[in-house]
Amino acid sequence: MSTANSHDDNSKYLNNYKFIGIIGSGASGVVYKVLNVINNKYYAIKVVLNNTVIRDKQNLLDSIFNDYFENDKYNTHNEKLKNRMILNSINFHYYLTNEFNYGIKKEISNQLKVHKHKHIISVIDIYNYQITNYYNIKNTNVTFIIYDYIEMDLFTAIVEKQIFQNATDTTLIKKIFIQICRAVKYCHENGIYHCDLKPENILVDIENEHAYLCDFGLSTTEKSLCDTQSIGSTFYMAPERVIDYETIYKSAVTKSSPTYSCDIWSLGIILTNIVCSCNLWNLPDPKKDQFFKSYMTNKSVLLDYIEVSTSFYQLLTLILEPDPLKRYGIDDIIESVRNIRSFTQHGKYANVDIYDIIDDDTVNEEEIYDTDFSNGLVSHDSSETMVSLQHNDTNDKEGVFYGGQGVTVLRRPTLQHSSAPFNGNGQAITI
Known part of the structure; x- marks a missing residue:
């Protein structure tokens, strides 16, 4: 060796x-x-x-x-x-x-x-x-x-390995998702807002049923962001990162919104990814995404669109509330997911057990170093910036008609790797 x-x-x-x-x-x-x-x-x-x-x-x-x-x-x-x-x-x-x-x-x-x-x-x-x-x-x-x-990210677990579809334990979704929520909650309590929550930025050790939040490249300590300040990946962006309040509510109620609400919205999309193995829309902009426009008009389209249970539908509408000031809180999300008895209308997740949380929010106070070479403070140049790339949306224009509702919506986007995330100037970036 x-x-x-x-x-x-x-x-x-x-x-x-x-x-x-x-x-x-x-x-x-x-x-x-x-x-x-x-x-x-x-x-x-x-x-x-x-x-x-x-x-x-x-x-x-x-x-x-x-x-x-x-x-x-x-x-x-x-x-x-x-x-x-x-x-x-x-x-x-x-x-x-x-x-x-x-x-x-x-x-x-x-x-x-x-x-x-x-x-x-x-x-x-x-x-x-x-x-x-x-x-x-x-x-x-x-x-x-x-x-x-950690070898696997959540995207791989959902799409390639189909871990949740094949799981015998119907509470696995709850275990993994609540761990993600707790990590996000801890960040918020310490003044850090991730701003790019998505399956690719969550690592999972399925054998030990353990999730880890990673990649803080777009994270910020700013408690509020100006409306339409684009940060994140389009599938997971909150609508206030794309469209301003005046567009949604016909009046300029505010020109900024709390940053933590963006992470809450992303958690709702991630939970949908885990349960349904799909995305809801390509971009939360009613001018550019027909299904999101339909959702803004009539949220019940979710019931047919992804065939979720009534209780999960009600939870999603609270998390995916377009108004960031009315969006569900993270403690409420954790408690609701813990107690929910069904995620889908049919299949194994139509009947799930209550999850009695035995996990805790233990914080490791010990730092681990490669002590053989850990000595000395090395000076840094403070001039580096992240490099921008151009973003390319995937536009799926095949429409379907949901009977009785008279609403034409886009075909459900398949769960795919996110395009390059946007930084605070609306430019797409990677690593």
């Missing part, structure tokens, strides 16, 4: 972490699966080029490592260090005691404020390296963030 000081292969290492392969990627970052060769546990490393679009994701590590070993500052002839970068860990205190308004620093800072909760993915370590030349871009900061590794 390889150790930190003796490598018997050509793998790349960051301190004690051996890179295994790519998990996923975006415009400015790539996430890798890694093995800590000291404790023999798997982790995930998010590698972010600050304020720089990645030109070649498959060869990103080669670019970074080549720069590292060509740099005289790091050059070494010690064979034991071949293919291994050695960087000092950044003390978490740096992120927790400074204010950051954008970019990877803001993401890290917000997550560190809540990552001790048992249903939020933990940050294990953070490293920084300044690459001297990346495709003729000079002195670009590279941030390495090490997280606990």
Whole structure:
């Protein structure tokens, strides 16, 4: 077996972490699966080029490592260090005691404020390296963030593995969803609003029936947002992020709305994903999505559209309340889901048990570090920003007619990976 000081292969290492392969990627970052060769546990490393679009994701590590070993500052002839970068860990205190308004620093800072909760993915370590030349871009900061590794996200569990459709325990939906709600509640109690809740940003350990909230890239500490300030992914955005109050209520009651309500709305869509394996609409805008327009006029279209039970329909209308000031509270959602006796009109979820919560909101007060190399405070450049991509909506224009109601609505959108999320300026971004 390889150790930190003796490598018997050509793998790349960051301190004690051996890179295994790519998990996923975006415009400015790539996430890798890694093995800590000291404790023999798997982790995930998010590698972010600050304020720089990645030109070649498959060869990103080669670019970074080549720069590292060509740099005289790091050059070494010690064979034991071949293919291994050695960087000092950044003390978490740096992120927790400074204010950051954008970019990877803001993401890290917000997550560190809540990552001790048992249903939020933990940050294990953070490293920084300044690459001297990346495709003729000079002195670009590279941030390495090490997280606990969970193999499956909620999207995969719903669509590819069909975990909930095949589950013998009808309370599994309740267990997982209530854990997600508790994680979101803890964030709100600590002044953090996720703003991009969706199945891809929730990891699940189905064997242990455990959910983890992750990816705080769009999170904010702002308690209110201006109407139509687009933040999130279109399937999961609240209507106030797309259309203003005046459009909905014919009068400009307010020009801003509470940020926490956006997360509440997203939870309602996620619960629908889990129960029905579908999305409700592509965008909560009555001018652009015919079914959402129908829902705004007559919420009961849900009963036929996704064949939910009356009790679940009533709960959904309270969560998916277009008025953010009247939207259901998170404690009410948890209690309602715990006690609901049916989700669907037919099938296994037409009759479900009450869920007696035995879980708690334990917070882990211990920080876990890779202590072999965790010393020293590394300085950071504060100029990084998230890189924007163009968003492409999936427009499904096949209409269907629901008998007796005289309402033409769009065919139910299939549950698919969300397009790039929007930042606060209405621009789409990834990692």
